[in-house]
Amino acid sequence: MQHRPSDWILILDYGSQYTQLIARRVRELSVYCEIHPFNKDLSDFKDQPPQGIILSGGPKSVNDEDAPGLNTEIFGWDVPVLGICYGLQILAHVEIPGSVEKADRREFGRSDLIVDDSTDLFQNIPQESVVWMSHGDHIKELSADYEIIAHTDNARVAAVRHKQKQLFGVQFHPEVVHTVYGKQIVRNFVNKICKLEGTWTAQSFIESTVEEIRERVGDARVLCGLSGGVDSTVVATLVHKAIGDQLQCIFVDNGLLRKNEFQDVLDLYEEELHLPVKGVDASDRFLDGLEGVFDPEKKRKIIGNIFIDVFDDIVEGDNDFKFLAQGTLYPDVIESISFKGPSATIKSHHNVGGLPEEMNLALVEPVRELFKDEVRNVGRQLGIPDHFIKRHPFPGPGLGIRIISDVTKEKLDLLREVDDIFISELRQQDLYDEVWQALAVLLPVQSVGVMGDERTYEFTAALRAVTSVDGMTADWAHLPHPFLAHVSNRIINEVPGINRVVYDVSSKPPSTIEWE
Template sequence: MQHSMQRPVNEGILILDYGSQYTLLITRRLRELGVYAEVIDGTRSAPLEDFHYHGIILSGGPDTVTEEGARTMPAWVKSSNKPVLGICYGMQLMAGVSGGKLRSGTQREYGRAQLKLELDHVPSYATSLKKLPAVQTVWMSHGDDVEGSSGIFEVLGRTEDGVVAVMAHKERPWIGLQFHPEVQHSEHGAELLKIFISDICKAPLNWDAGCMMESSLAKIRENVGNGKVLMAVSGGVDSTVAAVLLTRALGFEQVHAIFVDHGLLRKDEAKWVQNEFARLGVHLTALDRSQEFYAALKGVSDPEQKRKIIGRKFIEVFESFAKSQTGFTHLGQGTLYPDVIESAGHGSGAKVIKSHHNVGGLPEKLHLELCEPFRYLFKDEVRAIGRQLGIPEQLVDRHPFPGPGLAVRILGEIEPESVRILQEADAIFINRLREENLYHAVWQAFAVLLPVKSVGVMGDNRTYQKTCALRAVTASDGMTAGVGDLPISFLVRVSDEIVRKVNGINRVVYDVTTKPPATIEWE
């Protein structure tokens, strides 16, 4: 399938991905600072042809530079003569290609560390580093480090353990950081990144997600023209904003949204979605296929199998509807930039945690060109466009909801009764969060139904029913997540209401695990 949407901006900073969990976070931080940034594979043999880059960032990664098969720095990075910022593995790559000495496993550092800057001999291109405090807290995550800089780099900072943490090339505008400035725990990381992009790269401040709506409307009209767009929607933020944006750009008759009810939605979700889309002026057809999905999932407990069955079944339903229609030229999707990067599986260090079925998921035989207006955007940027479109806050600020729905929140086999039980418990949790002004204190919240029964007492009777786990996390993009610090008194009230009102649950627990090591969803 062809992708019809062009990138929103054609200049900025290139980020070479070497498999770090923080690569997308670097991209987000740069955009927050007002500079457009784009990620490419760290082993790519040439830069993007249609993108003018003012500087390059080499990400971290799981490889050891000196090991056979480790990813290397492409030759074009050096020959470009552009400023380069190497972070963690990226710094080690810079040292390696310049004759520096590397060591592995000698001085591991994970978590917070104290950085002491030594700026007496800072190269002229990097004098802005003197704006930073001499001592600051930074975030480390490395097993390898630079032992000797071969005299080509000036060492500009070390941690309290003596590890080289900042270095600058004496001739080229290359800076290496052993720590992660993109992580919020690095207290002056944003300032350091701003120095790199503005003072060293001299990149123009060309990015404001809030001003992207008019540009997006123009690009949609340019790419789709007089064509017609068929689009799957879920009621979530991404597909809803995309459908409204497409309709605003092309008109009611040129955009047809399809909502497949797979029976695994939140309580009363199908009716709510239909009402909201009617109010937003989007042409919507709802297809209730819940019984077909339940039949396909019968007897299946493995989470990856459940995801694949739902993805495959969704494609079958959508394809069947699409073939019954005529005149469509484009397939609309609310694909986000993180989906594109994760599904690309960059580099040898990329691991598949869960399969995605929302990127290029529909088969080529539909013969439709893909229209993905948010292909280069993050969720918070999509929300900014949604607000500009006048979409109600309650819809724009909805917590993320997985494509497979409650199938990955019911551990074990999917049965209609289990879906009903979880819908009731989840609705109580979410409604209470909203009523007590805690919904926006967390990034995502939901209930999980566990295949664990325990003994309880209700009135004078013994019960033997299922356990419900509540999960709430803080995050900026879902790549990492902390535990939602909800008041224990609130959790007790929610637990009490769930056990009293939901027949089938007699015990409620709260999940206090971060990501990593866990994922946000249980399956």
């Protein structure tokens, strides 16, 4: 499904690790935007062109033989363009090939920006402020059609503006928090230059989405696979609001859920959210399919395929079911699609790359263009209880990708107990809402321990908790040491089979939140 409003920003991705942050900054202004690869076929937007374009940064030099180019068709739209880092350099390179060269001194990290013209892009920005640089090339020659509007001690051309057209470029990254007035710069471009007012809200999204679901589905019935998480629950509530009893929710026990989760969540769906839901125990089917499988991508594919098989079996002989609704999010899409040249595929998601190529049901993915915090806002607007909205993300493949080896019932039972202790202690110590996501991982590592003067040789459990806004970037949560010590002590004493607990202190990037 596509929920693109008439006023929107197109972000062309040149492979920057910060591209998703550009989208976050734009959406924080209640303006819709989409990320597409730099070589996207622009004819896809001919019926609804964007009101502004942002060219992201990227790891290449514009002088590289395989450097991503610029589709100059964007100038035919006659809308404002903002080039960031590589985006600025490709604008300069298109005007004068060879105008960009390797700098004598690279510029990475904080730099002092001096604004030479605060008319538009730098309106309400101090003449001197700190920005975040990340470039090895610089512009040695600027077309006479452009004028410099900011500089640094190291970069004569730190920001430019076209004299006749609404073309702008900055050598630094306004989207990162280290650029002190970065949000204001993005606001100036989006609100003042592109003249977008910011009308894209949770309520407007709900209204347009409900209408689109009704139009697409018609009189057909929709099957919704519930995972017990926020995303699929918001999807089910949206679809239910749109088509009522034409929806049938299925909550499948795949054997990979957390302790007591199947019955607890089923009760919540029926008693609090009043969704039409049917519980199906297919745990043996999933465990049989995962037997002996170690590779995480194969696990995701197998789990995705079995989910579809289960749904197909449920609707077999019932021709009224035509659609499958699921909670695919924008980060799922971004991390699952490899843009040729720039951003690499990080992992497939069972919602995106883990589905079989041929299915008997067409997909309905109402929140496919939303980040996690936006989904939560939509859920609150729909009246879903806040205690449920605040639930930590839980992957569709469940504990299957938190066992870093082959999946067995015995290992699942071990991990369920570890996870239950960790999450329950977070809640009890009022730390649950302080972190974005917390999880436990069973490692394929056994080590020697001593319990009751006897030698043990048992598994290691890893605990992970992160802070984040949307899951695209995350930092490890600095939980109190006494808390971690207490949790570790409980796990080792209460979970036979675990004799060692470690805590993950890596951030995303370079790591991911989940281990697989």
